[in-house]
Amino acid sequence: MLDPRRLLTFRAVVRAGSMTAAAADLGYTPSAVSQQVAALERETATPLLVRHARGVLPTEAGALLVEHADVVAGRLARAAEEVADLTALRTGRLRLASFASAGARLLPGAIGEFRRRHPAVRLSLELAEPDECPDRLRDGDLDLAITFGYVPGPAPDTDGLTATFLFDDAVNVALPAGHPALGDTLTAADELDVSTLRDAAWIRDAGSLCREQLVDMCASAGYTPNIAFDSDDFPMVSGLVESGVGVALVPDLAVHQMGRRVVLRRLRPRVVRRIEALTLPNPTPATAAMLDVLRSRRAA
Amino acid sequence: MLDPRRLLTFRAVVRAGSMTAAAADLGYTPSAVSQQVAALERETATPLLVRHARGVLPTEAGALLVEHADVVAGRLARAAEEVADLTALRTGRLRLASFASAGARLLPGAIGEFRRRHPAVRLSLELAEPDECPDRLRDGDLDLAITFGYVPGPAPDTDGLTATFLFDDAVNVALPAGHPALGDTLTAADELDVSTLRDAAWIRDAGSLCREQLVDMCASAGYTPNIAFDSDDFPMVSGLVESGVGVALVPDLAVHQMGRRVVLRRLRPRVVRRIEALTLPNPTPATAAMLDVLRSRRAA
DNA sequence: GTCGGGCTTAAGCTGTGCTTCATGCTCGAC
DNA sequence: GTCGAGCATGAAGCACAGCTTAAGCCCGAC
Numbered sequence: 001m002l003d004p005r006r007l008l009t010f011r012a013v014v015r016a017g018s019m020t021a022a023a024a025d026l027g028y029t030p031s032a033v034s035q036q037v038a039a040l041e042r043e044t045a046t047p048l049l050v051r052h053a054r055g056v057l058p059t060e061a062g063a064l065l066v067e068h069a070d071v072v073a074g075r076l077a078r079a080a081e082e083v084a085d086l087t088a089l090r091t092g093r094l095r096l097a098s099f100a101s102a103g104a105r106l107l108p109g110a111i112g113e114f115r116r117r118h119p120a121v122r123l124s125l126e127l128a129e130p131d132e133c134p135d136r137l138r139d140g141d142l143d144l145a146i147t148f149g150y151v152p153g154p155a156p157d158t159d160g161l162t163a164t165f166l167f168d169d170a171v172n173v174a175l176p177a178g179h180p181a182l183g184d185t186l187t188a189a190d191e192l193d194v195s196t197l198r199d200a201a202w203i204r205d206a207g208s209l210c211r212e213q214l215v216d217m218c219a220s221a222g223y224t225p226n227i228a229f230d231s232d233d234f235p236m237v238s239g240l241v242e243s244g245v246g247v248a249l250v251p252d253l254a255v256h257q258m259g260r261r262v263v264l265r266r267l268r269p270r271v272v273r274r275i276e277a278l279t280l281p282n283p284t285p286a287t288a289a290m291l292d293v294l295r296s297r298r299a300a
Numbered sequence: 301m302l303d304p305r306r307l308l309t310f311r312a313v314v315r316a317g318s319m320t321a322a323a324a325d326l327g328y329t330p331s332a333v334s335q336q337v338a339a340l341e342r343e344t345a346t347p348l349l350v351r352h353a354r355g356v357l358p359t360e361a362g363a364l365l366v367e368h369a370d371v372v373a374g375r376l377a378r379a380a381e382e383v384a385d386l387t388a389l390r391t392g393r394l395r396l397a398s399f400a401s402a403g404a405r406l407l408p409g410a411i412g413e414f415r416r417r418h419p420a421v422r423l424s425l426e427l428a429e430p431d432e433c434p435d436r437l438r439d440g441d442l443d444l445a446i447t448f449g450y451v452p453g454p455a456p457d458t459d460g461l462t463a464t465f466l467f468d469d470a471v472n473v474a475l476p477a478g479h480p481a482l483g484d485t486l487t488a489a490d491e492l493d494v495s496t497l498r499d500a501a502w503i504r505d506a507g508s509l510c511r512e513q514l515v516d517m518c519a520s521a522g523y524t525p526n527i528a529f530d531s532d533d534f535p536m537v538s539g540l541v542e543s544g545v546g547v548a549l550v551p552d553l554a555v556h557q558m559g560r561r562v563v564l565r566r567l568r569p570r571v572v573r574r575i576e577a578l579t580l581p582n583p584t585p586a587t588a589a590m591l592d593v594l595r596s597r598r599a600a
Numbered sequence: 601g602t603c604g605g606g607c608t609t610a611a612g613c614t615g616t617g618c619t620t621c622a623t624g625c626t627c628g629a630c
Numbered sequence: 631g632t633c634g635a636g637c638a639t640g641a642a643g644c645a646c647a648g649c650t651t652a653a654g655c656c657c658g659a660c
Contacts (some may be wrong), residue, residue, distance in 0.1 A: 001376045004304035005648095020606060032649055034608060039648090044383045047582040050440055051607065053657045057440045060393055060584055061386050068379035072372050076301045079368035083344045086361050093360055140350055140357045282347040284360060305617095320637060332618055334639055339617090351638065353626045 002065075004072060006040040009033055010048065011069035014062060018055030040065075087285045089118040094286040097128035097136070098146035101234070101253040102275065106166075107146065114293045121286050133278055134161055143280075143287045148273040150213045162281050164291055166298050168272040172264040173197065174241045174250045181247070182263060192265040194221040201228035201246035203237050214249060217271060238262055302365075304372060306340040309333055310348065311369035314362060318355030340365075387585045389418040394586040397428035397436070398446035401534070401553040402575065406446065406466075414593045421586050433578055434461055443580075443587045448573040450513045462581050464591055466598050468572040472564040473497065474541045474550045481547070482563065492565040494521040501528035501546030503537050505554075514549060517571060538562055 009026060013033060016022040023033040041048050048062035058066060085091040094114075098107055103125065111123060128136065133145035138161070148169065173192055175182060181196045194217060202225045204214055218225040228246045231237050234257040237248045241262050250258055251273050258264065277294050279287050309326060313333060316322035323333040341348050348362035358366060385391040394414075398407055403425065411423060428436065433445035438461070448469065473492055475482060481496045494517055502525045504514055518525040528546045531537050534557040537548045541562050550558060551573050558564070577594050579587050 001373070002380050004308070004372065004376055007376070007379070008304070018606070019608095028648095029650060030607070031609085031651080034606095035648070038608085044380070044387075046383055046387050047584070050438075050580055050582070051656095052438070053606075055606075059440075061383050064382055064386065065379055068375045068382075071375045072304065073301070075368045075371045075375075076304055076307070079307070079365055080302050080344070082364055082368075083346055083361050086364065087344075087346050138350075138352070140359075280350060282350070284347070318637070319639095329619060330638070331620085331640080334637095335617075338639085353637075355637075 002043060003040070006036050006043070007065060007069045008073055009036045010040050010062070011066050011073060013037060013049070013056065014058045014066045021055070089285055089289055090120050092121045092284070092286045093143075094121055094123050094284075094290055095141070095143045096123065096125040096145070096290070097133055097142050098125065099129060099148065100127055101251065101257075102146045102148075103127055105253045105256065106275070110290070110293050110297055113297065114290055117293065118286070118289055121289075137161055137278060137280060143284060144290055145278040146275065147278050148275050150216075151272050151274045162279050162283070164277040164279070164295065166275045166277055166294055169251045169253050169275050171249050171251045171267060171271040171273060172255065173267055174238070174248045174258055174262045174264055175200075176241055176244045176247075177261060177263050179244075179247065179263070182265075190265060191268040193268045194218065195223075197221075197225075197247060198223045199226075201226050203229040203231060203240045203246045203248040205231055205234060205237055205248065205250075213271075217267075220269075234258065302343060303340070306336050306343070307365060307369045308373060309336045310340050310362070311366050311373060313337060313349070313356065314358045314366045321355070389585055389589055390420050392421045392584070392586045393443075394421055394423050394584075394590055395441070395443045396423065396425040396445070396590070397433055397442050398425065399429060399448065400427055401551065401557075402446045402448075403427055405553050405556070406575070410590070410593050410597055413597065414590055417593065418586070418589055421589075437461055437578060437580060443584060444590055445578040446575065447578050448575050450516075451572050451574045462579050462583070464577040464579070464595065466575045466577055466594055469551045469553050469575050471549050471551045471567060471571040471573060472555065473547055473567055474538070474558055474562045474564055475500075475547045476541055476544045477561060477563050479544075479547065479563070482565075490565060491568040493568045494518065495523075497525075497547060498523045499526075501526050503529040503531060503540045503546045503548040505531055505534060505537055505548065505550075513571075517567075520569075534558065 009022065009028075012026055013019050013022040016025055019033045019037065020030045023030045026033065037049060044061065044065075046061045047059055048065060049056040049058060082091070096107070096111075107125065111125070114121070115123070128142075128145065130145075130147035130149070133142065133147050136142045137145055146166075147163075150171075151168065179200075181192060181200060197218075198221070202214060204227050214225055214227070229240060231240065234250070234254045237250070238258040240246065241248050242259050249271075250264065253273075253275075255264060277291060279291065283291065309322065309328075312326055313319050313322040316325055319333045319337065320330045323330045326333065337349060344361065344365075346361045347359055348365060349356040349358060382391070396407070396411075407425065411425070414421070415423070428442075428445065430445075430447035430449070433442065433447050436442045437445055446466075447463075450471075451468065475492075479500075481492060481500060497518075498521070502514060504527050514525055514527070529540055531540065534550070534554045537550070538558040540546065541548055542559050549571075550564065553573075553575075555564060577591060579591065583591065
């Protein structure tokens with residue numbers, strides 16, 4: 001394989017018509033250019049230039065090399081340009097993942113804002129549960145994942161990743177109207193103590209990592225929950241609650257999926273989902289830009 | 301523009317999946333490869349690899365660069381290969397020029413032999429007078445020219461070119477039967493002294509640099525020729541001689557174009573055209589091969 | 601002839617980029 | 631848990647590619 005450096009200076013020589021002119025173009029001395037060309041001719045074991053009094057002309061082999069050199073030079077320039085486009089967000093790709101309720105409530109606005117700022121970046125979004133996101137980020141399958149972890153609760157495994165706090169999503173308990181635990185609390189602002197739900201039947205949303213969370217929460221209050229139903233769909237949870245099957249945990253982000261007749265109460269002690277954006281430590285420009293958008297909307 | 305060297309080692313890294321493996325492929329140490337990649341990332345101001353525990357994976361920008369690097373590497377390899385083909389005469393081009401009579405008598409055999417030896421080389425042949433060939437060779441318009449110069453006579457201007465002697469083409473004088481200068485010479489083997497043509501009318505072939513030659517020849521014999529006609533076509537010269545318009549100089553190579561009724565005699569003192577092959581001092585492989593063919597046929 | 605433009609060569613120096621060595625990290629085995 | 635293998639990275643040092651300077655040569659112009 002030919003030395004690309006020499007090939008490119010040879011191209012400059014042929015384009016300039018003389019070694020001296022090429023040297024001026026390249027910022028070298030004529031001697032340097034002459035030596036490069038000589039080295040290339042040694043490398044190919046073929047004369048590439050016919051030396052004239054007024055400059056040089058390529059031989060057939062030389063003309064052949066120049067054609068290839070043109071392609072090489074073009075690719076090198078295009079490569080630099082496209083990478084610059086990528087960092088300037090004039091092009092590129094951003095692969096997002098999010099759990100369902102954030103996908104429905106948080107992301108549409110953020111994505112809209114991102115597209116206004118960087119219309120040329122191609123976006124993709126898929127639903128993915130928080131537990132699978134770290135590995136997929138590390139594998140390069142994803143650029144940014146919206147995940148959550150319960151507070152209090154075990155921190156998710158984000159080794160080698162960067163977690164950006166977005167906001168805390170308060171968790172409510174959803175009850176049918178007239179549920180005994182509601183007692184005399186008549187106003188929606190009232191909180192409900194976890195211990196008052198000791199005898200409740202629980203409907204658990206299986207899709208949102210609430211599994212251990214529900215058990216842990218009740219354990220803190222000194223009992224083991226009676227789990228009557230596992231669902232992975234908030235509308236269904238809503239229907240079950242409305243029909244009096246049981247009570248359920250519903251974070252703020254999912255509240256809009258609950259029916260009107262469901263009663264929602266904050267929990268005491270407070271339970272929240274900590275919503276975070278997970279990225280690689282060296283985010284791509286597009287990823288960093290999306291982090292900016294998410295942070296700015298958190299502030300707003 | 302990116303440094304092609306670094307780009308190619310980066311390509312090797314991505315293909316190998318790890319810097320260490322790429323280093324082994326390239327014959328470097330892992331450290332060297334790591335530094336090259338770091339330099340490329342500095343150059344592009346963009347992370348190009350995500351570092352894994354078990355190797356590396358390209359980022360979007362990195363994958364983009366690898367695509368371009370593949371093209372670059374391919375072109376470099378193809379360039380080297382095609383130049384090798386050229387020097388091995390598995391491809392290439394040979395642009396020949398020749399004056400008319402050599403084109404008809406000498407070259408067909410040589411070209412046939414050349415094509416047998418190197419069937420892949422594309423040949424072209426055009427008619428060109430000896431005086432225009434040197435410049436066209438120097439300009440790179442031609443690779444090899446068959447030329448001639450009269451002996452005795454001024455050597456053609458071949459500065460900076462290489463002349464390969466092929467053979468001497470003896471010059472005859474063509475006369476109509478019964479021309480007075482024939483006198484009592486009855487056999488074709490007889491020579492005719494130039495001085496005996498003092499009173500002849502001359503038909504001059506304008507195409508073959510005979511212009512000054514005819515005048516010089518006669519001057520050596522002490523007279524100025526009476527030039528009755530200028531032609532650039534041997535058959536026409538033949539017809540003119542046959543009809544008794546005058547006499548003409550006809551080299552051996554053109555004898556076959558003369559009519560049967562023309563009488564031919566060698567000249568005394570002897571006059572020849574020196575047939576030469578003119579090339580650049582550093583001939584291309586195809587040119588050198590054709591010189592070989594021409595020399596071998598001269599020997600035969 | 602002299603002059604100037606252009607290519608080449610020799611000699612010498614500089615900087616890129618290599619090696620070696622050491623460190624830190626992750627993962628898997630034990 | 632500790633250890634070791636494999637990988638990436640950094641500092642230090644060294645070598646060579648490739649640059650510069652300087653001189654020479656060739657050719658064409660004047």
